[in-house]
Amino acid sequence: MYDPDLDRRTFVRRVGAATGAIALAGCLEPGADDEVGDGSANDSSESAGDAMPRFPEIDDRPAAVYRPTHRESMRVLEPITAGEYTLAPMLSYPHPFWLVTGGDGEDEIERVDPEQGRGVHLMVTLWDAERGIVLPVDSSATITVFRDGERVGAPRSPWPMLSQEMGFHFGDNVPLADDGTYTVEIEIPPVPTRTTGSLEGRFTDRETATFKFTYDQAFRDQVVGGVEYFDESVWGEPGALKPMGHGGVPYSALPPAEEYPGTRLEATDGSDTDLPRSGDAAILxxxxxxxxxxxxxxxxxxxxxxxxxxxxxxxxxxxxxxxVERDGEPVDGANGIALEETIDGEYDHHYGASFADIRPGDAVTIEIESPPQVARHRGYETAFLEMPPIDLAVPEGPDR
Structure with a gap:
């Protein structure tokens, strides 16, 4: 049976003794085994030279959102302001995450592993302080780390990421060879997404934010000792961890479906979910x-x-x-209309476009040409990959 207390002690002892920097394992080749040890759910074996224990893996993870084996622990630093942006840095132990490589399906996702445990997993939530809306950031942001005025390693571009506990953020594993106080400089690019409503015309400047943190044994004890392991009976079950409650740091939850105005389109496949699904994504x-x-x-x-x-x-x-089709014939051309990614002061993040001719009774097909090109923490890495089209209808009668 998996012993979380043993792994905590092993992690703290080995991280404290390790002298090498993190070496990212890089991307697995399509079809490569991304499981740990023999791949069993309660395997916690360690390969020679590893500076941190392997967290238990789950056999036969569903192609959907699932409950992971544990809840991560982290240190949340004080929010800082840079121009129109407010951001909160968060630090945890280095851990695996998954990259989407540009296509769809499970062969288009690659796992990135830290091979050694010295360093941090740095995460940043960025938001508009006026509205509390978490803002999307692409991979053109940069993070540069300094110690005693000297740069540590090369600047890196953090990944936009999804996490069950932290929502949308950007981050990366950052190698740190020595204990000490580090200064981090984050260069934030203009928001790449169209902004509308109260956000229109904002977030067009490149800004720089700076903060400091201490990396030492006390930090490692805190983030490892705070890991919460769940009973094995719930590993891999459908569901998600509740968002972490960080005072003053917003979570990127969209408004509930009932708060959106207009005529809600209806799925034609007879599904009984509250919203249509594709690749386990709920789509309003x-x-x-x-x-x-x-x-x-x-x-x-x-x-x-x-x-x-x-x-x-x-x-x-x-x-x-x-x-859009009417009586089996396309209304706006056979190829339809591409929707533009947008972040709005009232409706938050969405995709949208204007349609000159759309009526009750029309059939509408939503085609996902590319799934979310964002990195994922555990529990999201198998979802939102293969995303088939959704067939809908504009209902007759009043708006609802």
Whole structure:
């Protein structure tokens, strides 16, 4: 049986004694075994030279959001302000995460492992202090680490990431060879996504934020001792961990479906979920009335809001296309209309476009041309990959 207390002690002892920097294992080749040891769920074996224990892995992870084996622990630093941005740095032990390599399906995701335990997993949540909306950041942000005025390693571009506990953020594993006080400089690019409503025209400047932290045995004791391991009976079960409550740091939860105006489109596949699903993503699709501030002229605005199914975290960096058909014939051309990724002061993150001719009774197909191109923490790495089209209908009758 897996002994979490033993692994905590081993981790603290070995991290304290390790002298090498983290070496990222790089990307696994498609089809390579990304399990630990013999791949069993309660395997905690260590290979020679590892400076940290392997967390237990789960056999046959579902192609959906699932409950991981443990809840991570971290140190949350004081929020800082840079121009129009507010950001909160968070630090944990180095750990694996998964990258999406540009396609769909499980062969298009690659695991990145820290081979040794010296260093931190640095995470940053970025938001608009006026509205409390967490802002998307692409991989053009940069992180540079200094110690005693000297740069430590090369600047790195953090990954946009999804986490059940922290929601949308950006981060990376950062190797640190020695204990001491470090200064981190983060260069924040303009928000790459279209902004509308109260956010329109904002976040167009590149800003720099700086903070310090101490990396020592006390830090390692804190983040390792705070790990919460769950009973093996719930590993891999459908569900998600509750968001962590960090005072003053917003969580990137989208509004509930019932708070969106307009006519909610209905799934035609007979599914009994509250929202249509694709690749385990819950996808809200609503048609705003003509005259909406988001629509062009008298057009109607089709708003598509993909989110994680339990914590309503937005799914960024997707390519989505909508096609409208009437009596079996396309209305806006055979290829449909590409939806633009948008972050709005009222409706938050979504994808949308104006449609000049869309009526009750029309069939609407939402085609996901590219799944979310964001890195994932445990519990999200097998979801939102293979995302088939969703067939919907514009209902007859009043808006709802």
């Amino acid at each position: 699709v609503t048609l705003l009335e003509s005259g909406s501030r988001l629509a062009a002229g008298d057009d109607r605005y089709l708003l598509v809001s993909p989110r994680t199914p339990y914590n309503r975290v937005p799914l960024a960096a997707m390519a989505i296309r909508a096609t």
